[in-house]
Amino acid sequence: MVTRRRWFSVALPALAVRPAESRAHPSRALRERIRQAVEQVEVVDSHEHILPEQERVRQAVDFFTLAGHYAINDVISAGLAPEATSAKGLTAEERWRAFEPHWRHARFTGYGQALRIAIRDIYGFDEINAATLPKINEAIARRNRPGLYGYVLKERARIRYAVLDDYWNAAPVRPDPEFFVLARKFDRFILPATAKDVAELEKLTGVSIASLNGLKQAMERSFAQSLEAGMVAVKSTIAYNRELRFAEASEQAAAADFLRLMRGEVRLPEGFRARIERPLRALEDHMFHHLMRLAEAHRLPVQIHTGLLAGNGAYLANTDPTLLNNLFFLYPRLTFDLFHIGYPYHDQVAALAKLFPNVCIDFCWAHIISPTVARRALSEFLDAVPINKILGFGGDYRYPELTYGHLVIARRNIVEVLADKVEEGFCDEDEAAEIARLLLADNAARLFPRRS
Numbered sequence: 268m269v270t271r272r273r274w275f276s277v278a279l280p281a282l283a284v285r286p287a288e289s290r291a292h293p294s295r296a297l298r299e300r301i302r303q304a305v306e307q308v309e310v311v312d313s314h315e316h317i318l319p320e321q322e323r324v325r326q327a328v329d330f331f332t333l334a335g336h337y338a339i340n341d342v343i344s345a346g347l348a349p350e351a352t353s354a355k356g357l358t359a360e361e362r363w364r365a366f367e368p369h370w371r372h373a374r375f376t377g378y379g380q381a382l383r384i385a386i387r388d389i390y391g392f393d394e395i396n397a398a399t400l401p402k403i404n405e406a407i408a409r410r411n412r413p414g415l416y417g418y419v420l421k422e423r424a425r426i427r428y429a430v431l432d433d434y435w436n437a438a439p440v441r442p443d444p445e446f447f448v449l450a451r452k453f454d455r456f457i458l459p460a461t462a463k464d465v466a467e468l469e470k471l472t473g474v475s476i477a478s479l480n481g482l483k484q485a486m487e488r489s490f491a492q493s494l495e496a497g498m499v500a501v502k503s504t505i506a507y508n509r510e511l512r513f514a515e516a517s518e519q520a521a522a523a524d525f526l527r528l529m530r531g532e533v534r535l536p537e538g539f540r541a542r543i544e545r546p547l548r549a550l551e552d553h554m555f556h557h558l559m560r561l562a563e564a565h566r567l568p569v570q571i572h573t574g575l576l577a578g579n580g581a582y583l584a585n586t587d588p589t590l591l592n593n594l595f596f597l598y599p600r601l602t603f604d605l606f607h608i609g610y611p612y613h614d615q616v617a618a619l620a621k622l623f624p625n626v627c628i629d630f631c632w633a634h635i636i637s638p639t640v641a642r643r644a645l646s647e648f649l650d651a652v653p654i655n656k657i658l659g660f661g662g663d664y665r666y667p668e669l670t671y672g673h674l675v676i677a678r679r680n681i682v683e684v685l686a687d688k689v690e691e692g693f694c695d696e697d698e699a700a701e702i703a704r705l706l707l708a709d710n711a712a713r714l715f716p717r718r719s
Contacts, residue, residue: 297696298686304700305682311711312429314450314570314606314631314661315670319443320416323666328411329404330386330395331362334370336665337635338382341373342366343579363400370395377635381672388675389419389668419667420446424674427708429662430570430715432502437471439489439496448717450500450570451493456486457554458508460547462529479522479550483557490561499715500604501562504572505555507581509545511573511590513555515597521553542582559598568602568714570629573616574609575636589615595623602626602714604658608633613644620652627714628652630706631661634677642680649688649702658714659706681706 317323326332331352334342343349351365373379374395386392390406392399410418420426431447433440442449459465459482469476472492474485490498505511524547527533536544545551562569573588575581588609595603604627609616613633620626628648634641648657660677662670685699694702 294686294690297689298682300696301686301689301699301703302678302682304696305678305685305703305707306425308704308707309425309427310660310674311708311715312426312661312670312674313604313629313658313711313715314663315429315431315447316434316663316665317416317420317429317431317447317667317670318435318665320413324411324413324415326411328407328666329359330400330407331359331366333385333407333666333669334366334382336669337378337577338373338376340577340579341376341378342369345369345372349579359400359404360397363397367397377638377676380638380676381635381669384672384675385668389423389671416443416446416667419671424667424671426670426674427712428717429670430500430711432570434504439493439498441496444497444717448499448715449493449497450502450715451490451496451498452502452504453486453489453558454503454505454508456482456489457505457551457558459528459550460533460535462531465529479518479525479553482525482554486554486557487561490558490565494565497718498567499718500568500570501558502570503555503558506572506586507576509542509551510585511571511587513552513591513594514548515556515593516549516552518553520549524548524550539582542585556597559594559601563598563601566600568604568627570604570606572606574607574612575632583611587612587615588619592619595619595626599625604629604714606631606661607636607663608641608644608648610636610640610644613640614647617644617648617651620648620656627656627658627710629658629661630677631658632663634660634680635673638676638680641677642684645680645684645706646687649684649693654702654705655710655713657706658711659703678707 347366347369352362374383383395386395386403390403392403395403429447430450431442432450432452433442434452439451456468459468465476468485472485472488474481474488476482476485528547533546535541559569571591574586576586588605602625605616606629608628608630610633616628620628630641659681660674662673664670664673681703685702688694689696689699
């Protein structure tokens with residue numbers, strides 16, 4: 268008889284057999300054991316934008332600061348005028364009067380849930396209303412001091428480390444190694460639109476850019492600087508600017524585009540047409556492939572934004588992950604980490620991850636886009652995709668309190684899905700614990716290891 272290989276030599280204590288009295292509610296008892304096992308996992312977070320702590324604690328932070336990341340987008344979607352809470356000179360009470368009627372309709376979304384959980388668990392308020400708002404703001408101000416990140420990210424969230432996209436830094440900066448490893452974006456080298464943009468790249472890298480070859484050398488210099496700063500992944504959010512299909516443009520065509528750019532011969536489209544009409548497409552495509560070759564040469568995974576775009580209003584079709592299909596053939600040694608489960612294209616992402624050994628699925632942002640969709644998608648992914656290719660959590664926030672709130676939802680989702688899978692006979696409880704550790708820690712740690 269073949270003995271099933273155990274990935275853990277010792278079963279987790281949380282999954283030990285419980286006394287007979289717990290059998291009265293087997294489903295509840297099962298969920299509690301799995302919850303304890305999931306809570307024990309120290310998370311490796313695949314994606315964040317969290318500000319350096321010293322910068323955060325210098326800022327005046329209040330409830331509206333925290334609501335300003337993601338939750339505000341749903342409040343605007345519910346009807347709030349975008350400028351209603353940001354106008355200078357408004358008191359907190361005036362801002363709340365504008366915010367509250369629309370917040371009532373948005374507070375149940377995933378974004379709203381994460382904010383409410385953060386206010387409840389970190390700051391101790393079950394209700395957010397006109398009466399509690401001043402006290403909430405006082406509590407946020409009191410805790411806004413050095414040590415905040417250790418308390419929230421380490422003590423409360425139990426995050427071992429997170430992959431940080433520091434999009435606010437044009438040049439690479441090594442992040443605090445206690446909390447972060449570094450992902451870097453090079454979209455600015457792919458999407459220059461004017462000669463001024465090129466001049467800024469020259470200033471950034473110290474490389475003279477008089478030709479396509481100079482632009483490539485500047486990207487290479489920035490890439491090398493990023494490696495020196497500890498880069499563990501390449502990141503692209505180019506779907507915010509254009510669609511994700513990157514043709515194999517020739518060097519001749521790209522060089523011609525570069526000359527047109529430098530001569531000022533390119534008329535840039537405006538509004539939503541800028542997301543569709545790309546007058547420098549050959550240059551963009553060629554430079555994107557140059558970046559892929561750099562990542563491949565240095566064996567770095569590539570994180571790509573797919574699916575839903577942040578904010579209010581977007582050209583969603585640009586983000587369809589199937590547009591990337593040719594890349595998975597062209598760069599078989601590259602690992603592609605497809606962000607946000609591609610929502611609403613999550614079925615397509617699952618098919619791509621099933622077909623290609625070099626494609627992974629990332630749940631960053633997904634648990635708060637829609638907790639219900641994330642649960643359903645995870646259940647389906649476990650049926651369709653090898654479990655070493657699913658990254659279960661990335662907070663995708665600027666503020667650690669909100670990352671904590673997101674992680675509460677993510678852990679809850681994973682518990683529910685795994686408990687259902689055990690009840691269905693998909694796996695046993697030990698295997699559920701193994702899956703949880705892969706989803707929340709081991710898969711991300713393998714792709715994005717800490718480097719000395």
